[in-house]
Amino acid sequence: MIKRSEVRKAQARAAELLENVGIRLTDEERENIEVAELGLGELERTGLELVVYVNTDRYCAKELILFPRQTCPEHLHPPVGSDPGKMETFRCRWGQVWLYVEGDPTPAIKAHVPAGSEPYYTVFHEIELNPGDQYTIPPNTLHWFQSGDEGAIVSEFSSTSRDEFDIFTDPRIERLPQIVED
């Protein structure tokens, strides 16, 4: 649950980060920046901000904006009907992001697992993305990511997004936000 005033504040902050790196939005896009609070009540630490440029039945493109050390928690994109599950390519545009996927755990990872949520982080194969770096995550594969101390902007190129089917490891998480007017 998140208050409308907090949504507006996060939208303005995300818009400013995009503007600082020269990524232009229309007024309508700016007003519709998605603030994924995810239901834990700790947006600064767990959540992310998104601009969806296009989402058709064939492909999708988004800009992901992460505040400093903000974490998108562990989840996967399962098969849905004839779709084998969302496949996505993350390309770092600004800042730094650590992405964790299934595979050999990296010793001494650079991200900080959000305190109190340790049981819900289970994959630790680290991929560091700096501006210009990219990585493609196969469908139906657990992953999570956290930005560095400055935050990050990441372009996501993918097959069709069906966020409502995402499966999070943490059962407390709600992908679709509940906004309270204030």
Next chain:
Amino acid sequence: MIKRSEVRKAQARAAELLENVGIRLTDEERENIEVAELGLGELERTGLELVVYVNTDRYCAKELILFPRQTCPEHLHPPVGSDPGKMETFRCRWGQVWLYVEGDPTPAIKAHVPAGSEPYYTVFHEIELNPGDQYTIPPNTLHWFQSGDEGAIVSEFSSTSRDEFDIFTDPRIERLPQIVED
């Protein structure tokens, strides 16, 4: 046909335009910028430069770089097997671009049809894209585009790219380049 030295020059110029707007490439990407000379021997006027970020059997993402008033000539993406044809979304990042698609012809279009190639431009419904603007082109639809006086950078989000199947209105055009070492 284009000389290797001309390819290198166009790659360096495209890389500089990207760098100027803060779009970062890896060294490998910079060396592999695609220079689509298209066989008319007039790259400055007819052609474009591309960085292919990812092209899978599900989606594709590219950066298109256009020099001032450079034109990507009229073509369409036909059905290929079970694929209904490439669908693509152009998002202007920098500069200005005029896109022409099928539909009511716009009177007094802003682009200059390349002299000597007039018979091969047949659609004139104009869409002007400034930074932050985007437009989605359906499959199997004729389109062409030209940048403004400064040039342009356009992100392309699309279904799978199969450039070798593109159909150009101008039969003189060769989509895949012939590079001559010099």
